[in-house]
Amino acid sequence: MFQNTKCECGHQNPVGTVLCEACGKPLGELEKSSEVLEMRYDGAARRSQRANPNWIDSIWNFFSSVKVAVVLILLTLLGSTLGTIFPQENTFINIDASVYYKDTYGTPGEIYYKLGLSHTYESWWFITLLVMIGASLVICSLDRVLPLYKALSKQKIRKHLQFLTRQRVVYQGEIQEDGEQWVQNAVPFFKKKGYRVYTDGTALLAEKQRFSRWGPYVIHIGLIIFLLATLARTLPGFNMDEHEAFPEGDIKKIPNTSLYVKNEKFTVEFYSEDEMPSEFRKIGKVLPKLYETKAVLYECAAYCNDPSKTPVLKEVARHNIRVNDPLNYKGLKLYQYDYDLTPILRSVSPTLVNKKTGEEYGKFKLEMRGTKRSFELGPYTLQLLEKYMDFTLDENGQPASKTPNPNAPAFLFLMKGPDLPASGVKYIYFPKQVDKERFQQDAINKQLGGLQTNLELDVKSMEDVDFSTATSYLNIRYDRAMPFVWIGAAIVMLGLVIGFYWQHRRVWLRIDGEKLTLGAHTNKNWFGFRREIAAILNKMNIEADEKSLNNGGDKA
Amino acid sequence: MSKSSRRTIQILILIAIVILGGYAIGSAVLGSDGKLEAGDKSPSFALLGTDGAVHKLEDYKGKALVINFFGTWCEPCVKEMPALQSEADKWKDQGVAVIGINAGEDQMTVENFVDGLGIKFPILLDEDKDAINAYHVVPLPTTIFVKPDGRISAIHLGQLDLQTLDSQIAQLVKQ
Numbered sequence: 001m002f003q004n005t006k007c008e009c010g011h012q013n014p015v016g017t018v019l020c021e022a023c024g025k026p027l028g029e030l031e032k033s034s035e036v037l038e039m040r041y042d043g044a045a046r047r048s049q050r051a052n053p054n055w056i057d058s059i060w061n062f063f064s065s066v067k068v069a070v071v072l073i074l075l076t077l078l079g080s081t082l083g084t085i086f087p088q089e090n091t092f093i094n095i096d097a098s099v100y101y102k103d104t105y106g107t108p109g110e111i112y113y114k115l116g117l118s119h120t121y122e123s124w125w126f127i128t129l130l131v132m133i134g135a136s137l138v139i140c141s142l143d144r145v146l147p148l149y150k151a152l153s154k155q156k157i158r159k160h161l162q163f164l165t166r167q168r169v170v171y172q173g174e175i176q177e178d179g180e181q182w183v184q185n186a187v188p189f190f191k192k193k194g195y196r197v198y199t200d201g202t203a204l205l206a207e208k209q210r211f212s213r214w215g216p217y218v219i220h221i222g223l224i225i226f227l228l229a230t231l232a233r234t235l236p237g238f239n240m241d242e243h244e245a246f247p248e249g250d251i252k253k254i255p256n257t258s259l260y261v262k263n264e265k266f267t268v269e270f271y272s273e274d275e276m277p278s279e280f281r282k283i284g285k286v287l288p289k290l291y292e293t294k295a296v297l298y299e300c301a302a303y304c305n306d307p308s309k310t311p312v313l314k315e316v317a318r319h320n321i322r323v324n325d326p327l328n329y330k331g332l333k334l335y336q337y338d339y340d341l342t343p344i345l346r347s348v349s350p351t352l353v354n355k356k357t358g359e360e361y362g363k364f365k366l367e368m369r370g371t372k373r374s375f376e377l378g379p380y381t382l383q384l385l386e387k388y389m390d391f392t393l394d395e396n397g398q399p400a401s402k403t404p405n406p407n408a409p410a411f412l413f414l415m416k417g418p419d420l421p422a423s424g425v426k427y428i429y430f431p432k433q434v435d436k437e438r439f440q441q442d443a444i445n446k447q448l449g450g451l452q453t454n455l456e457l458d459v460k461s462m463e464d465v466d467f468s469t470a471t472s473y474l475n476i477r478y479d480r481a482m483p484f485v486w487i488g489a490a491i492v493m494l495g496l497v498i499g500f501y502w503q504h505r506r507v508w509l510r511i512d513g514e515k516l517t518l519g520a521h522t523n524k525n526w527f528g529f530r531r532e533i534a535a536i537l538n539k540m541n542i543e544a545d546e547k548s549l550n551n552g553g554d555k556a
Numbered sequence: 557m558s559k560s561s562r563r564t565i566q567i568l569i570l571i572a573i574v575i576l577g578g579y580a581i582g583s584a585v586l587g588s589d590g591k592l593e594a595g596d597k598s599p600s601f602a603l604l605g606t607d608g609a610v611h612k613l614e615d616y617k618g619k620a621l622v623i624n625f626f627g628t629w630c631e632p633c634v635k636e637m638p639a640l641q642s643e644a645d646k647w648k649d650q651g652v653a654v655i656g657i658n659a660g661e662d663q664m665t666v667e668n669f670v671d672g673l674g675i676k677f678p679i680l681l682d683e684d685k686d687a688i689n690a691y692h693v694v695p696l697p698t699t700i701f702v703k704p705d706g707r708i709s710a711i712h713l714g715q716l717d718l719q720t721l722d723s724q725i726a727q728l729v730k731q
Contacts, residue, residue, distance in 0.1 A: 047562075056563075056567065056570065058568060059564060059570065060570075090584050122584055123584065124581055124585045126584075127580050127584040128577075128581050129611045130580070131573075131576070131577035131580050131581060132577075134573070134576075134577070135573045135577065138569060138573065139569070142569070216645075228576070231576065231579075231580050234580070234583050252684075253684040253686070255684075255685070255686065255689040256689065256690075273625050275662055305602060306602075306610065307603050307610055307681075308604050308608070308609075370662050370663070370664075371662065371664050373664060384664070385668075386668055387664065387665065387668075389629070390629065394631070400629070400631075401628065401629040402629060403629055404627055404659075404660065404661050404665075405631050426654045431725075499708040
């Protein structure tokens with residue numbers, strides 16, 4: 001459709017302009033009506049409004065639409081809501097999602113899983129919605145802020161009469177004085193109210209708090225930073241969320257870092273019987289009151305990437321980690337997550353004795369991990385041939401280990417020394433008494449030929465047994481994107497304050513002969529605005545009632 | 557601002573949105589929660605071998621690589637070891653290297669295992685489970701086939717028999 005966009009004042013306006021960019025005269029159909037003017041973007045055309053839009057303009061136009069933005073936001077809201085019906089997959093550490101939802105929630109759970117709602121926030125359609133909202137934010141803002149900025153920074157002081165009479169706040173009346181003089185006299189009264197005043201002969205423009213108009217765009221910038229930060233979380237190295245087991249007394253490396261954690265001591269305190277409600281007491285429920293890990297964080301100082309050497313560690317932080325009280329080191333946080341009170345055998349220190357004579361030949365430390373291969377005990381040498389952490393016999397009747405965990409450790413030695421054959425005697429040793437009986441240590445040793453020697457490994461007291469009494473599970477997390485999320489949120493807050501706390505107020509005034517015409521516009525608090533104008537007019541000896549200034553309009 | 561520069565900015569912004577959005581959506585579609593897949597780059601590692609030397613992924617650059625993650629206590633791992641050894645011998649001269657990475661056990665356990673089964677190809681210790689984590693290995697055994705360019709061509713979970721292993725390696729060499 002061909003549209004003549006040239007205003008009668010001679011200004012050539014872009015397609016889509018509602019109010020002439022120069023004089024403010026309503027254009028096109030609008031000229032014939034007498035309704036209050038729509039002042040959005042000061043009547044300027046949005047960037048993407050073009051006479052012959054090509055495909056880029058079409059994309060631009062699509063994302064520029066507020067209607068589209070509202071639909072996108074509603075869809076995202078709906079999607080986010082769906083994601084809260086059942087717990088998301090990533091809130092569990094170790095589940096088989098394909099059966100978990102069906103087993104726990106029945107058919108609805110199965111449908112939920114099959115629809116992919118168990119990972120709503122990582123699904124392609126949810127991310128697509130977020131990306132589209134992001135695009136909409138950028139394009140919406142640019143499409144409007146630039147024309148608005150241009151319109152506001154190049155305002156003509158003398159506006160078309162229709163532009164003034166079709167504002168929501170209007171005053172018309174006769175004056176006796178000379179027009180130019182009257183305008184000059186009015187200036188100080190506007191200034192006193194904090195307006196910036198511009199005059200052009202018999203025309204005046206008073207304006208204040210224009211920056212309030214940038215509030216929404218500041219909010220958009222904040223939201224874009226927010227979205228980019230959440231996007232950055234998916235980049236490698238930006239985000240970590242791991243769960244690790246830390247047996248008491250061990251130093252363990254945090255994966256993908258040069259940091260090590262030592263669980264020095266884990267303590268747990270339970271509610272005593274009389275502290276618990278009777279319902280719990282009846283079923284014999286055990287409830288932890290407090291659990292705490294005394295954790296030390298080390299950073300590798302040397303030989304970090306050389307596996308042939310032992311890394312040199314330097315203590316960097318120390319904290320007693322409790323629920324909701326994590327260890328925090330440069331944004332890396334260790335949260336108390338869970339615990340396991342199953343003791344884990346770390347080492348035993350058996351003594352070699354002669355059963356008959358009771359003679360002792362010395363004690364040695366037998367570690368479960370990093371075990372030494374030979375031991376000297378008085379005249380005897382013990383060479384460790386095999387070790388089994390979780391002793392069992394495989395299908396061929398051969399000794400094997402079921403798991404790598406020291407649940408039922410067994411050690412096979414070759415003993416050499418006085419009264420023993422030169423080739424030595426094999427001797428199997430189970431440190432745990434239960435295993436000794438279960439696997440019949442004596443019977444095996446009889447077969448191996450070691451029993452006749454009367455030599456035996458024996459743990460003399462509980463002091464010779466070293467247990468890790470508890471394993472603490474810590475959740476290790478850092479989120480390098482978090483500061484940007486906060487910055488984005490802070491900018492959003494700033495934008496909200498700018499946009500909502502202040503109001504952009506403008507007053508246009510022109511005198512044609514003896515006739516004074518005043519039109520005024522603000523974006524909120526019309527009531528206060530009318531009162532302010534009435535007060536200024538009163539100072540100029542014009543009786544104007546606040547209410548009489550009201551020219552209609554829905555919210556005026 | 558002239559019309560043409562305005563158009564340029566418009567196009568630049570659209571390109572930025574397409575790239576960022578494409579990355580976000582793409583990683584949502586393809587990124588199977590950080591798991592390793594065929595086509596991915598093989599993560600690097602530096603581990604101590606039972607031979608006392610440090611082995612790095614880069615040392616095997618230009619070679620087709622078969623990485624077998626195993627535990628000495630895991631029965632299927634033990635069972636497939638002879639097949640791995642015979643394949644290692646068979647393909648040695650054709651630019652194929654076979655290595656085994658032990659999942660977190662101590663030196664003595666692994667050494668006994670290697671000696672007991674007569675394994676000749678390099679066996680590496682991963683006591684801190686660095687490589688296990690980097691390769692997101694869950695079940696044992698897991699065998700990863702890496703092309704000479706360092707990209708993963710296939711991941712096999714569970715025990716391998718000689719035929720499957722042979723055809724996988726043959727495929728790897730062909731590529």
